[in-house]
Amino acid sequence: MGLSEASFVSVPARLRAAATAFPDRMAVCDEQSSLTYHQLREATGAAADKLARAGVIQGDVVAICAFNSVSYVIAYLGAVGMGAVVAPLPQSATADSLARMIGDCAARIVLVDEGAASMLANCELPAPLASLTDIADPAGVLPEGRMFEWAEIASSDRFNIIYSSGTTGTPKGIVQSHAMREAHVQLGEACGYYPGCVTLFSTPLYSNTTLISLLPTLALGGTAILMRKFGAEAFLTLAEEQRVTHAMLVPIQYQRLMASEGFDTHDLSSFREKFCTSAPFPPELKRAILKRWPGGLTEYYGMTEGGGLCILRAHAHPDKLHTVGRPAPGTDMRIIDEEGVELAAGEVGEIVGISENFMQGYHNRPRTTEEAIWAAPDGGRFMRTGDIGKFDEDGFLTLMDRKKDVIISGGFNIYPSDLEEVLRTHPHVEDAAVVGIPSTQWGETPVAFIVGPQASPVEVLEYANQRVGKSQRLADLRIVDQLPRSQIGKILKRELRASCEEDSA
Missing domain, CATH: 3.40.50.980 (Rossmann fold)
Incomplete structure (x- = not known):
């Protein structure tokens, strides 16, 4: 690009x-x-x-x-x-x-x-x-x-x-x-925006998530329909009335839409493309969307900073829904270990990426900008994502967790996403998050927070621990009314950790 x-x-x-x-x-x-x-x-x-x-x-x-x-x-x-x-x-x-x-x-x-x-x-x-x-x-x-x-x-x-x-x-x-924003318009055109498309926006305009959809819509001659605030029924009603063709949503919005009692009563046949980014997108949710919602489904994985981008055309690769897709054209993404050594396909490490679609830097923070870069032996300057993952033999990237969220317990790495995936298979668990808290015996130990009014903490804890390895077992499980999230759906795990610290104080 x-x-x-x-x-x-x-x-x-x-x-x-x-x-x-x-x-x-x-x-x-x-x-x-x-x-x-x-x-x-x-x-x-x-x-x-x-x-x-x-x-x-x-x-x-x-x-x-x-x-x-x-x-x-x-x-x-x-x-x-x-x-x-x-x-x-x-x-x-x-x-x-x-x-x-x-x-x-x-x-x-x-x-x-x-x-x-x-x-x-x-x-x-x-x-x-x-x-x-x-x-x-x-x-x-x-x-x-x-x-x-x-x-x-x-x-x-x-x-x-x-x-x-x-x-x-x-x-x-x-x-x-401006070059980076023009690149976003070109990406949007390649991924399905076109003159006359009708895009419904329910994420805030301060978010890059919204802008990477709004700018292609308007720059290519489409129509942008703005919601002041997201609500599942309001979204579905507008989508039907306005014959919406495109939408950019975050996973929690998809989750609420698919759980809406009125979802299947709305005519959504006008949809051509749906997009998702900003937070982990559970494969079972992707599967449900593909089954029940007309049109394509595309997941973007990248950072507002740019550097690397993966694209999963979920409708074209139903066997890869556990991944975030393959690097976009013009993008080089690699996996490195703690020492900055590049790893082979199948090995787990930090994801780094480079492309011409890159930020100019962090405003007034040259040192922070430089610290975010991994210098490759071949001279390339890659953006460090802070995410942990691995590439499979077909070049698809699987996300494991945020690097800062990985729990080190008794010398073993525990990936919260693995535990969260198990928890979500329980019929009474609507949502789940796992964080590490300090442990005098293990260094850190995992604690789960779940949303599920019908769930029994003891029963769900036993259910999960029977299905994970011995070193992964949860030390505690708590039921909450909802998980703390940013406006674009990212779980605020620091708030969950803080609540544990307050309880133990």
Whole structure:
């Protein structure tokens, strides 16, 4: 997917071309507003003009903290079209955390909806707040006779700064270039997005998960339908009413959809492609989706940082549902041991990857950026994923666990995903997570947390321990109402570990 500067086409240029080709096609809608491509071009131009009059210039950072809306999309596209850099911030973060992110990215202005404005009202911020809807009015147009000059954009220019989910600690700003975003559009086109597709979005716009689907949809002339918040029945109803063809969902959303009592009563025959990323995707869930939901199913495995990407076309490889697929074209992925020595197929180690689709680095963290790189003997610079896995003889990658989540008990490596898979086979277990806690006898020992109102802790613990090796046996099992998750579905295992520490204190 390498691009020369001469052949590079930016996402903003693609969007302007789509507005010329499909002026009357619906581009984006939410519960309150809908815009054609012509109207979207007008509204983004008006938003960019307002940002410029607020003092934003090319290269400045515009932060956005809000729920999904048409105004959010207008602000995002208007900012990147004028050459600014967008920092989309999670509205679920604390005020203190948001203030740190705003300071870290050196935002010139922070666009907020009512909820974020209220939360940040009493904080000392290094940048002024502005109303998202004042800047990005869906009915916005430039004053008569006024033209907005869109920026000349180079492939190396910064597109956005995505802050990591923080599941491993303080979020880091991941700097992505216009070239990287154009590569995402090309990947989307290769994986099934097309002019006229209709994509339903129910994950937040601050997440890279959403953007790798939104940008191809709009850049290629499709329609983006935004949900403010995910709900299984609301999703299914919208999908049927709007004849949705595409969706990007995280595993927990698929799980809730497939468990919905009304799932099979909805007509989902319009679907062409469904995508999944961001968290482990159980093979039995993939199998159920393939059986009950029309259209293809594609899983992406990679990092917001880029470097390596695996793709599983689940409908084409039903015998490989336990894997995350094979490396994408132009991607080199390898397995290394603790000493950084490359391992052969079938051996378990850390996954590293390299491709031209790579971040520019962690914002203001050159040392952290360098620490994330594995230097291969052949001179290649590979991104360390922090994930443990292995390649099979066909080149498909099986994920084992996050490196930090591997439990070392009595000198043996225990992979929580193995135990979680066993737990989920119990008929009364709806969801499961396993973490390691300190043990004076073994160093660490595994403890399970399960969701299952009908389950008996003693019975499930015995069930699991009868089906795993002696060194893998669970020391304890706890029933919870739900597992703590980020907004894009990642289980927050640090919170589970913390609850164990609090109980033992």
